Amino acid sequence: MKLIIAIVQDLDADAVVEAITEAGYRVTRVATTGGFFRQGNTTLFCGIQDDQVHHLIDLLRKTCKRRTRMMPIAPHSAEHPMTVGAYVEVTVGGATIFVLDVKHFEQV
Numbered sequence: 001m002k003l004i005i006a007i008v009q010d011l012d013a014d015a016v017v018e019a020i021t022e023a024g025y026r027v028t029r030v031a032t033t034g035g036f037f038r039q040g041n042t043t044l045f046c047g048i049q050d051d052q053v054h055h056l057i058d059l060l061r062k063t064c065k066r067r068t069r070m071m072p073i074a075p076h077s078a079e080h081p082m083t084v085g086a087y088v089e090v091t092v093g094g095a096t097i098f099v100l101d102v103k104h105f106e107q108v
């Protein structure tokens, strides 16, 4: 058995969860925050059989989109309040996926 941990953008979360549940898998959705942007994203936990990993990753690939975001690299500070910050374009997503071996699974 595998545990898939997938970090996706909030914009894709509803569609991904729908696709995963429609395909017959179980998923837990957690509201998370990315360390770099410090903005909300969604982390999905999905326990599946080994032979389902490729199918699940395929679903994530089809439903999660790459997007570009503008990230401030020189935000204006108290020392220079009139400075207009500089921005850099950063590509985010589709999905960041971890595949972990599950040693033991039990529901009581």
Ligand code: 2BA
Pocket: 007, 033, 034, 035, 036, 037, 038, 039, 041, 090, 091, 092, 093, 094, 095, 096
């Ligand atoms: P954030 O940490 O908010 O990162 C958002 C985007 O900023 C990243 O998109 C990447 O394009 C860029 N980025 C992040 N750290 C960077 C760095 N040190 N230098 C330059 N650019 C950087 P993604 O790579 O698609 O990641 C989307 C979200 O997935 C991340 O949000 C984070 O929440 C999670 N993530 C990505 N890689 C991870 C990892 N190795 N471990 C844990 N979480 C990860």
